[in-house]
Amino acid sequence: MLKKMPDYIQKVIKDLHSESEEIKAIKLESKEFDEKQFLSAELASIGKKEFGVEIQVFGATDKDIYDPKGKARHARPFKPAILIE
Amino acid sequence: MTINWNEIETKWQSKWNESKDFETNPNEKPKKFITVAYPYPNSPQHIGHGRTYTLADVHARFYRMQGYNVLFPMGFHYTGTPVLGMAKRIQSGEKEILYGLRNIYHVPEETIKTFVEPINIADYFHEEIKSGMIEMGYSIDWRREFTTIVPGYQKFIEWQITILKENGKIIQGSHPVGWCPKDQNPVSQHDTMGDVEPKIDDKNFLVKFKFGEFIFPVTTLRPETIFGVTNLWVNPNVTYKKVSVDNETWIISEQCAKKIEFFEKEVKIIGDMQGSEIIGKYATTHNGAEIPILPAEFVEPGMGTGLVMSVPAHAPKDYQALMDLKAKNHELASKIEPIPIIVTPGYDTYPAKQICEKLGVSNQTDEKLEEATKELYLKEFTDGKLNEKCDIFNNEKVQFGRDKVMAWLQENNHLEKFPVLENAPVKCRCGTECVVKILNNQWFLNYGDEEWKETARNCFDEMNILPSKITTEFKEVIDWLHERACARQQGLGTKLPWDKDWIVESLSDSVIYMAYYTMSRFVNDGTLKPENLTKEFFDYVLLDKGDITLAVSTSKLSKDVIGMVKKEFLYFYPVDSRHSGRDLVQNHLSFFVLNHVAIFEKKLWPKEIVVNGSVMMDGAKMSKSMGNIIPLRTAIKDYGADPIRLAIISSAELLQDADFNMESVSGIQNKLEALLEECSTLKAAQIGDLEAEDKWILSKTQGMIAQVTEAVEKMRLREGLQDILFSFESDLSWYAKRVDAKGRDNVSGILHKINSVRVAMLSPFAPHVAEEMWEKLGYTELASKSAWPEFSKEDVDVTSIQSEELLKSTIDDIANILKITKIIPQKIVIYVNSDEFKSKVYRKILGIMVGGQNNMGVVMKELIADPQTTDAKKNARLYPKSNQRLAFRI
Incomplete structure (x- = not known):
């Protein structure tokens, strides 16, 4: 089950780990x-300006x-x- | 924009002065009474002195903006020996002092000449320090200023000391004090080099053994172990002295003879006795037992009497020394067996043996013996019981038995007190090493009184102490405090009303003077004359004791005036916050609490103490001898008051020692100049419909308000300042990018609003430049009089915060990919998740991780336990385990 999507879970944990408590809350x-x-x-607008x-x-x-x-699936x-591109 | 700091400082200081903003009288608003330990004008003020005052001023200004009627007063402490000591050092032409005065502080030569008179020193530095405080922009009510030698203050101190005596807090007796043998005066922190409080251990005792016609005294912390003594230790290499002490002849080390001279004894050295001569002979104990005298090189002549009693059953050092002798087949030693006298749960019959074996002690020089001793002494004290060897004390717990044994030995002339300086060596300001002196028939504040201590503990329990971790230090001080000499024979100050030979010493006349601030303005303007300030007047005004007619008849003041003074006192009291440096925890701040609880009723006890660390200069303690002192006023002239205030605040959190360096000052100057520049470009304007980034930056502004307010309330000023000036800057630059990308020109109103918040919050920290910024922003009132920005939850758009985070991180991710791959992009495509199950799992993980859970295993377990997400099983196949990492994800 969840074991089959560890890649996704691991990445989400990593995403959230790098965020502040404040933002998570x-x-x-x-x-x-x-x-x-x-x-x-x-x-x-900002993308055009930056890149x-x-x-x-x-x-x-x-x-x-x-x-x-x-x-897209990622x-x-x-x-x-x-x-x- | 370059700022002429001194120019704007003078400008705003005169405006504050004109509008009398800091002159505080009672009114209908709630009050805050912020005080800080007044300075001692015996030397010039350097940057280090500015820290406590700056912190207190920020606190006062913050409360003022929060709508409180804030009283922040100042006085000058002339009392005691520091001024006197300074005068003596100048009289004797001490080079270091004179060099400092001439070359660092640039005191005119003509003025230095007048410094032979102590009062001239105090007056000069008083004005110098006061000018520095004004130049720093401290929001002080100067109408209330006084020195501790003006007649009004002296009346107040006479009253205070009389009340303490009436309440039984002042006693006459013989007690040990730190003492300068040269000045012939007790010493406390104010009188010592490096401001060290002499700590006296008065739980140390001298027990007497007989040796023919001589007395062999030994010192011990554990008089109850007298029942387990097996032998004495003597150092064979020491030449002991035969000393006539009152009517006895003692054998002690020379160092000990010097110490006991100060114990009110007739001491005369009459001959020598070699340690080696005594060894192998026998001494007689209190109960007539004969015990051998054995050699031990660990016995130091400077410790105690230079002779040691041996209790090998309970003292690890004695046990090991005995074992070492036995190992050498020492004849007398081999006959000695330890005598156990204490039974302690967890230990067998011979605790010292047991602990030495447990820790693997190898011989008597082994460092592990310290640990063994500490552990065993504590355990036996808290849990041990005396056994049948202790006669009438059989079955007593050690913690109670010790005092009983002590009293019994004392009655039978086998024991005397032998107080020692715990933190020796302590040097007097005159350079002489201090000793412990037992002072006879002196006046003492009875800080040893257990009931008094308990009341003080209650006050500490209920008060706010910042930072809270300093609370335990206060508890230790209260435990440790004992009788304290409260009068001196030298120096400036107030005479004891009942014994005019004595002057109330400086740490005793500075404990409840905050109450005097509430009436000093009436003394200064002549409404109250010193002769009006009778005991009955103070009793009625400060203690609500007696009746007004008595106060009127003795003081010769009108009912109205007395009523007005009393009203003012009751309006401002109690003290809402007392600021001080950490070095005063062990004396002033503790005495402040002790004396308040001894004199005032509970509702007038202090509410808060704020303790700050000291100031270092480029990592080193600021000191004259290091030559790294920066006089405060010089620094203000060179760098401006606000940059210095901010450098002091930002260099450390409250309790840390602040490391001051000039580089940080110029960084701060630049920052303030940039902010002032920005403020001059902004005009108040209508704010139209809000776009995403507007909602976001306004929400972030609210977040900043909440954070800064909380930080200042807790006196975490560095953090607060950091949030205002620096942390928020990155949010602002992101906002600028967004606005710029959209080509908007309608954000002036928003930026004006945001910077108004920042400047208002900056105002307590950097009051002068904040006024300048405030003016540029178009306000006509003073920033220092504006309201502190208030957090408003309605103005926080939480969705805007997370959506903007998404945008920022997406831009960051694209930028990172481009940086790493060095692609010149032709086209960028973004795929947003639209899978509800992924979202569900995401939110579930989020829920688990809020609060700090980062453990993958724990997260998995909780996911599995949740039926909603166990569905993942079925869906799992949709997401085959992929070795293929997202091409550009990093």
Whole structure:
């Protein structure tokens, strides 16, 4: 069971381990939010400014997804998968 | 923007002065009475002195902004020998002192000439220190200032000391004190080099054995073990002295003869006796038993009398020394068997033997003997019982039996007290090594009184002590305290009302003077004259004792005036916070509590003590001889008061020793200059609809308010300052990036709001430059009078915090990938998780890990135990174990 997804669990533990107690508590306290909607709205401007290119945002199970390297399945909550071409 | 620090400091100091902000009278608001140990004006003030005052000033300013009516007063301690000592050292032309005055503190030569008179020294440094305090921006109510030798204060001290005597806290008797043989005066911390409090161990006793016509005295901490003595130890290489002591002749070391001279005895050395001559002979114990005298080189002539009694059943050192002799087939020693007299659970008949064997002690020089001794002494004291060898004391617990045996031996002239200096050597300021003197018919504060101690413990239990870990130190001090000489024959100060030859010493006339601050402004403006301050007046005002007509008739003051003074006292008292350096824990701060509980009713007992560490300079203790002293006023001129305040605060947390260095000062100057510059660009403006990053930075601002407020309340000022000035900076630069990326120009209102919060919170720390910033931000009122920013939960948008974290970490991840792979990106695609089961597991793990659980195994166990996430079993196949790491994840 969970033993079969240790990679995922291990990574989540690692993700959370590196976060402050304060942020963890805030995450637990607040309801989940729509990551896709937020990043779609906010990532473009800062991403363009920082890296000089457009950034596209997909949900990992979107139908029209562009995912030539099959990265989408590695996405974790608060840790999107990234493809750079 | 370069700041002319002194210019802005003068500007704002005169504004505060004009608006009389720090002159505090009773009003309808709640009050805080913040006090700090007043300075001793016997030398100039250096940066180290500034620490306690700066911390207390931040505390006072913080409370003022929180809406309290804050009284923060100051006085000057002229009493006692330090000023006198300084005058003597100058009179004798001591080079180090004169060099310091001339070259470090630049005291004019004409002024130095007047320093032969102690009062001139005090007056000069009083003004010097006061000017430094004003220049540092301390928010002091100067109307209440006094010195401890003005007539009004003396009346107050006469009253205090009379009340203590009436309450039975002052006794006349013979007690040991730290003593300077040259000055012929008792010494305490104020009188010693390096400010060391002489610690007297008065649980040390001298037990007498007979040796023909002579007395062999030995010292011991455990008089009950007299019943287990098997022999005496004498060092064969020491020349002992025959000493006539009152009517007896003692055999003791020369060092011991010197010590007992101060025990009110007639002491005269009349001859020598070699240690080797005595060995092999017999001495007589208190009950007539004959015990042999054996050689032992571990016996030090400087310790005790230079002779030692041997209790091999219970003293590991004695046991081992005996074993060593037996191993050499020493004839007398081989006949000796230990005599056990204490039964202790966990130990067999011969505890010393047992513990030596347990620890593997090899011989009498083995260092493990210290540990063995410590462990066994404590265990036998707490759990042991005396056995049938102890006659009438059979079955007594050691902890009670010891005192009984002691009293019994004393009655029969077999025992005397032999108090020793626990922390020897202690040197008087005059350079002489201090001794223990038994002072006869002297006036003592009876700090040894168990009932008094208990009341003080109650007060400590209920008060707030910062940092809390110092509490145990106070408890130890109270346990250890004993009778303390409270009068001196030299120095400035107040005479004992009933014995005018004596002056109340400096650590006894500085214990409840905070009460005097509540009336000193009336003395200073002439409303109260010294002759008005009668005992009946003080009784009525401070203790609510007697009636007002008696106070009126003796003081010749009107009812109204007396009522007003009493109202003011009751408004400001009790002391809400007392600040002091750590070196005063063992005397001043403890005496402060002891005397309050002895004099005042419970509701007037102090509420809080704040203790801070000292100041080092580039890692070394600041001292004149190190030449690393920076006079406070010089530092203010060179670097500005605010940078110095912040450097002092940011160099250490409360109890740590602060390491001051000039590099940190210039870093702080730059930081403050940048912030001032920023403030001058910001204008208050309407704040429109909030975007994601606005909600986030405003939420973070609330977080900062909460953190800083809590830190300041706990006096963790370094942390608070760090949050205001530095930690928040990274949030602001992220915000700037976001705003910039969106090309927004409508954030001035938000930035103005945020920086108003920062500047307001900076104001207690760096009051002058904060006023300057506040003015630039467009406020017309003073920052020091503005309200402390209040945390508002409604303004915290928790979702904005986590969503912004997501954005930041995503940007960081992309940047990291680019840095490592050195790809020039053509296109970036982000895939956001949309699997609900992954989210569920994530939240479950989050729930487990909040609070610090990082153990993978524990997390797994809890996941398995939860039926919601055990479903993972079925889904597991969707996520085949992959060796393939995410290409660019690191």
